[in-house]
Amino acid sequence: MxxxxxxxxxxxxxxxxxxxxxxxxxxxxxxxxxxxxxxxxxxxxxxxxxxxxxxxxxxxxxxxPDDVAFKRLVNQYGFALAPLALHSARTTGYGGYEISIEGSYTSMDKDADYLVNGTRGSTDPNTNKASIRNNSPDQFAQVYYAKMRKGFPMGLEIAGLLGYMSHTSFMIIGADVSLSLLEGFRRGVMGVLPDLSVGGGVRTITGTPQMQLTTVGLDVKLSKPFTIADSSVFTPYAGWQMVWIFGDSGLxxxxxxxxxxxxxxxxxxxxxxxxxxxxxxxxxxxxxxxxxxxxxxxxxxxVFDAVRLRRQRLIVGGNYRYEMVFFGVHYITDLLDSSAANNNDRDLKGVPKQYTMAFSVGAMF
Known part of the structure; x- marks a missing residue:
């Protein structure tokens, strides 16, 4: 009771x-x-x-309460707001740092009832009255960040960021940490091997009293830099990421x-x-x-039932750097559908896989 x-x-x-x-x-x-x-x-x-x-x-x-609809809504938001790990396995180096702007575009199940009913919708510009449902949810969730990475000895790197999700009141705060286990070799057998890193990140939102949402990511990545004409470097990378989603409603x-x-x-x-x-x-x-x-x-x-979910994701990307300026492209997709990633959760049956296209531009010093 x-x-x-x-x-x-x-x-x-x-x-x-x-x-x-x-x-x-x-x-x-x-x-x-x-x-x-x-x-x-x-x-x-x-x-x-x-x-x-x-x-x-x-x-x-x-x-x-429709706890299943709430779980599915959190599942969609969680994928879009999860850590991107938008960089190669190589760190900025001891004493180095990077300043960048990132943008990501994540597919959403825009025709699903839980998204149509569970998001606010537009306000009538003439009467200023709110919608009773969202007849046109965004097909892609747009998230933008300002980010700074800083290198430390022994292949350690930390990052902090601040961002927002377009068409929402969400402000996003996050932090990342990465440890390069193998990087920087140029000659011999070790010079042939790719760079290897493990990393993690956390994102949490503020700006809405209705929901608390936090995502945590753990990733493993491989990358290999290729020098072009002495002044440019192209670095492709690939990896695996596990994401944990923690969603709770307000009253x-x-x-x-x-x-x-x-x-x-x-x-x-x-x-x-x-x-x-x-x-x-x-x-x-x-x-x-x-x-x-x-x-x-x-x-x-x-209060809706608390939501605790997992997502397994594949990461593929590339970074082109000319002197100190760089541009990166990043693609993330589900390895398993939402139900399979959560022990065949029946509440998530039929929810389609999601994917993210992300871009970054910035400078390394």
Whole structure:
């Protein structure tokens, strides 16, 4: 049974956040209040069909969270926001550093119900009213970063970055670490071998109260530089990456157009000192005390099940450097589909593989 007392105390804060979020919402921001198994619970019927999303329809019962849709939505966002490992196995060298701008474009399951219903959609420019669904989700999630890498002794390198996802309110903070186990040999047998590195990275988002999302990546890469006319270097690389996705929802009010305090006639929590307490045959339990109304709308506020997923990815790319300026191209794709990568999770059956095209431009010093 949900803790109605906690939900009641959070109602005012949620209302203020919802108003602010709605006013500043971007088309691809999450709209988790729509992800319910019984949509009629927050859609009052009119002559034109179901409308007025967010007003509780008591005839349909309490809203039931669609945890499968939430898992699939997190799965899509997670792939797009996972660490890119957009560099070769060779580090910038002891004392060296790199400044770059990166852009990635990740395929999205744009026609899927969980993306259509689970993202905000556009706002009508004439009425300033929000959509009740996103009729045209982005086909590609666009993510842009400003990044700096710094080399240290013994093949160690760290990086920090800051970015955002286009058409969302997401700001992304991340860090990477890489260790080159084999690099820099030029002669003999060792000079024939490619550079080898292991690395890891983390990305987390801020900017939305509806969802917390963090991704962690671990990669192994091989690369080999080829010198061109003494002043240019082309370095192709390939590797494998494991990604872990951690997604959690905030406290989601699925009936934001219905005020549970007003419907309840909220007096206060069921604790000593609240008017009308103690209630007959009930201990002090912190639950809402209603003055002639119903407390049932409090049950329409909930948290989705936590999402913990894995993705296995193939990395292929190349970097062209002329003196200190470089340009890189990067391709990432799923090795396994989402279900197979997560022990044949039935919730992810039929979800298509994703891929990312990424580009970088910058300078090495």
């Amino acid at each position: 949900r803790a109605r007392g906690l939900l009641a105390s959070a109602t005012v804060a949620l209302s203020l956040i919802a108003i602010q979020t709605e006013a500043q919402a971007e088309p691809m921001d999450p709209a988790l209040e729509r992800l319910v198994r019984n949509p009629a619970c927050h859609q009052l019927p009119t002559s034109g069909g179901l409308s007025n999303v967010g007003a509780w329809n008591q005839m349909a019962g309490e809203c039931q 989601i009010d699925t009936t934001p157009s219905t005020d549970p305090n007003r419907q309840c006639g909220y007096v206060g929590p069921n604790v000593p000192g609240t008017p009308g307490t103690p209630l007959p045959n009930r201990p002090y339990d912190g639950q809402p005390v209603c003055n002639g109304g119903s407390p049932l709308d409090y049950n329409n506020t909930f």
